[in-house]
Amino acid sequence: MTVLAVAQRRAGTAFQRQGALAVLAVVVLIAFGAFPNFRSLDNAATILVAAVPPMLIALGMTFVIITGGIDLSVGSLYVLGGVLAAWASQYGLLAAIAVPLAVCGAIGLLNGVLIAYTGMAPFIVTLAALLGARGLMRAVSDEGSTTYIVQNDAFHALGTGSLLGIGNQVWLVAIIVLLGMVVLSRTRFGNAVYAVGGSEDAAALMGVAVRRTRIGVYVLSGLLAGLAGTINAAKLGSGVTVLGAGMELDAIAAVVIGGTLLTGGAGTIAGTVAGVLLLGVIQNLINQVGDLNSNWQQVISGAFLALVVVAQTYLVRLRRT
Amino acid sequence: MTLLEVAGVSKVFPGVRALDDVSFALRPGEVHALVGENGAGKSTLIKVLTGVYRPDAGELRYQGEPVSFATPMDAQRAGISTIYQEVNLIPLMSVAQNLFLGREPRTTLGLVDRARMDREARDILAGYGVTTDVRARLGSLPLGAQQMVALARAVMIDAKVVVMDEPTSSLEPREVETLFGVIQDLHERGIGIIYVSHRMDELYRICDTVTILRDGKLVHTGRLADLERVRLVALMLGREVSDVRREGFTVFSGDHAAADDTPILRVSGLSSRNRLHDISFGVRPGEVVGLGGLLGAGRSETIKAIAGAYPVDSGEIEVDGTPLRHPTTVKAVAAGIAVQPEDRKAEGIIPGLSIRENIALSILPRMSTFGLVSDAKIDEIVDRFMKRLRIKASSPHQRVGDLSGGNQQKVLLARLLATGPKVLLLDEPTRGIDVGAKAEVQALIDELAAEGLGVVLVSSDAEELVEGSGRVVVLRDGAVVGVLTGEDVTTESLLATIAEAGA
Numbered sequence: 001m002t003v004l005a006v007a008q009r010r011a012g013t014a015f016q017r018q019g020a021l022a023v024l025a026v027v028v029l030i031a032f033g034a035f036p037n038f039r040s041l042d043n044a045a046t047i048l049v050a051a052v053p054p055m056l057i058a059l060g061m062t063f064v065i066i067t068g069g070i071d072l073s074v075g076s077l078y079v080l081g082g083v084l085a086a087w088a089s090q091y092g093l094l095a096a097i098a099v100p101l102a103v104c105g106a107i108g109l110l111n112g113v114l115i116a117y118t119g120m121a122p123f124i125v126t127l128a129a130l131l132g133a134r135g136l137m138r139a140v141s142d143e144g145s146t147t148y149i150v151q152n153d154a155f156h157a158l159g160t161g162s163l164l165g166i167g168n169q170v171w172l173v174a175i176i177v178l179l180g181m182v183v184l185s186r187t188r189f190g191n192a193v194y195a196v197g198g199s200e201d202a203a204a205l206m207g208v209a210v211r212r213t214r215i216g217v218y219v220l221s222g223l224l225a226g227l228a229g230t231i232n233a234a235k236l237g238s239g240v241t242v243l244g245a246g247m248e249l250d251a252i253a254a255v256v257i258g259g260t261l262l263t264g265g266a267g268t269i270a271g272t273v274a275g276v277l278l279l280g281v282i283q284n285l286i287n288q289v290g291d292l293n294s295n296w297q298q299v300i301s302g303a304f305l306a307l308v309v310v311a312q313t314y315l316v317r318l319r320r321t
Numbered sequence: 322m323t324l325l326e327v328a329g330v331s332k333v334f335p336g337v338r339a340l341d342d343v344s345f346a347l348r349p350g351e352v353h354a355l356v357g358e359n360g361a362g363k364s365t366l367i368k369v370l371t372g373v374y375r376p377d378a379g380e381l382r383y384q385g386e387p388v389s390f391a392t393p394m395d396a397q398r399a400g401i402s403t404i405y406q407e408v409n410l411i412p413l414m415s416v417a418q419n420l421f422l423g424r425e426p427r428t429t430l431g432l433v434d435r436a437r438m439d440r441e442a443r444d445i446l447a448g449y450g451v452t453t454d455v456r457a458r459l460g461s462l463p464l465g466a467q468q469m470v471a472l473a474r475a476v477m478i479d480a481k482v483v484v485m486d487e488p489t490s491s492l493e494p495r496e497v498e499t500l501f502g503v504i505q506d507l508h509e510r511g512i513g514i515i516y517v518s519h520r521m522d523e524l525y526r527i528c529d530t531v532t533i534l535r536d537g538k539l540v541h542t543g544r545l546a547d548l549e550r551v552r553l554v555a556l557m558l559g560r561e562v563s564d565v566r567r568e569g570f571t572v573f574s575g576d577h578a579a580a581d582d583t584p585i586l587r588v589s590g591l592s593s594r595n596r597l598h599d600i601s602f603g604v605r606p607g608e609v610v611g612l613g614g615l616l617g618a619g620r621s622e623t624i625k626a627i628a629g630a631y632p633v634d635s636g637e638i639e640v641d642g643t644p645l646r647h648p649t650t651v652k653a654v655a656a657g658i659a660v661q662p663e664d665r666k667a668e669g670i671i672p673g674l675s676i677r678e679n680i681a682l683s684i685l686p687r688m689s690t691f692g693l694v695s696d697a698k699i700d701e702i703v704d705r706f707m708k709r710l711r712i713k714a715s716s717p718h719q720r721v722g723d724l725s726g727g728n729q730q731k732v733l734l735a736r737l738l739a740t741g742p743k744v745l746l747l748d749e750p751t752r753g754i755d756v757g758a759k760a761e762v763q764a765l766i767d768e769l770a771a772e773g774l775g776v777v778l779v780s781s782d783a784e785e786l787v788e789g790s791g792r793v794v795v796l797r798d799g800a801v802v803g804v805l806t807g808e809d810v811t812t813e814s815l816l817a818t819i820a821e822a823g824a
Contacts, residue, residue: 187432191418192422195414197413198412198413199409201409203411204394205409206410207394207398207422266413
């Protein structure tokens, strides 16, 4: 192998890992110059707070996608989690947090067990869970007509309070993301996640508990989606039934833009963080350009996604030669 | 004392008695060769020993105790490690992670101790002649080094028995030496090794004992040094020693071409970037032309270039007098060129489809009327080729992936022949298939040539090349350095030409 080829490969790998971060830096720099309103602490806080639910959902999705799976149920679980949290807040702070986590975690467990033991495709299983969770949410909220108001002041305060000028939920997500990084890169479970996605058969022969690993990532994904909904309910003071449609696709987009391979086996949480922030910043910028319809955000996100996938395909080919 | 043994083991699959009252014993420190044709029961026996299958009858004893392994993992935990023919590791993870997966050293906090893991991985691998960045992705290593990592991993798990299924098939000569060194080391440490290989030289070099299986039955077991090579082959094939002596190890019968025929394939001045330089040769109907040379001499590239699958800068290709301009794979097939690629798994057959579907794939385009194909017509063609090529299968609907290597190769040949080609390009047609099936494939090649096809044969097996070809074109560094014809087509002159060209 020539020096050039090695350099090219290294550059390729680096781009796959840090590409989203580089693009994010460029976009932020441009925004600093072009949009005076972008350069404020307030605006930065807005971006971060808006990024909280997608960040949690994309974090779980990163684990799932690295195992080579997909979780389409997270958008529904996010909404369900929010409604359940608002409803359960009448029974106290603990219930407001525990009920949505328990229900969403259980649905994640169901996803994981079905996928691990029946060999059904994750796409189908989690699609079924998406529909099921949506139905459950409608049943709880009387077809969406009842909006539960958060009854517990302590719970609401958690969602609206802040520490050192930064919202509680941002702190919480930062801690969870850091924990996620440690789990993925520094634990046996994390290594098993990569191994299952890299080659399921080889992983099984090497003694990795493939089923347990698969179940683990779907439980994690369900829990994080439920937590995202819970945080949102605490912030808004009510369980909103109409948000969250398509959240699963935004999360998948952020994960892929962050350099995680859809085929599994490779990816990082740092990349996902950059991917989520990148989509958030683009949304924010489009809001700043007054005469641009916010639907353009989706067009631009879509274009980014396509670009990243093309780049990934090219890199995979580069690495094979 | 025996380390691992089976007594009177039988295993029946629907329609096949894969193992019939087989006994086998491995002693500590022994290197035990397990040989037999494909379908003789070697893989089944290994799978019984390693916990993949449970025997229908008979007993498995490990270190003197009767045992029963529910899964391969149970066998592994007990100290029986298997290295599979295809490397079974995770290409996207680092070398060190692959080595330690599931057994990573941990810090007091319970987190993976990466520094220690990398350091230990470096030390362990150095003992296997692998000096690489252990943090690099495993997939970026050459296949041989990956195999060494698999071996290191297998031995690391306090293995008492190591099963190696064709471990040298993807290794370079230098790596084979390292492997033999490791085997010697294991032998001295009292680890028992079961060694499966089709390469006689290797068996005689490193194995102490041999067990020969044929049709699921034990035909011989004993010291390998006491068994003459020709007798080993005779036992494997179930033929008489005198037959093997007379016929040799290959079954090609010679030249079928009439000297005055015009070439059915003519290649002249074929050049491609810096890989192929001005290659010219012709193939007459009924002739088998061998392409000789070392690995990397440009044999596979030449074949691919003729088939339109490798970029060509200049040169002419003529099939039956018609020039093939700017060859693409589609044009080449239309012109009557059929190519059997080197790696039949990756580029040839589709293992998940049935025999019938695999054969039908190639004929669909030319058999359809307004896009519709008659099932009866396909059945007829599939049936004809299965008979003609003597494909052994329970039915045309059997999955190709479940067939033995030799039969997979025949399905591939059937698919090529179904297109009615004029020229057949074969790249390593007998690689990885056992002696018996090899003979059958060779006989088929011979028959096909006799029927008037022009055949180009690439083989790393010098004997096969020399006995199979009427003429051998010798390549080196992408250029023709000699042509052997008539009496000159011998292994000695082939090697001499390759060696001379190197001087």
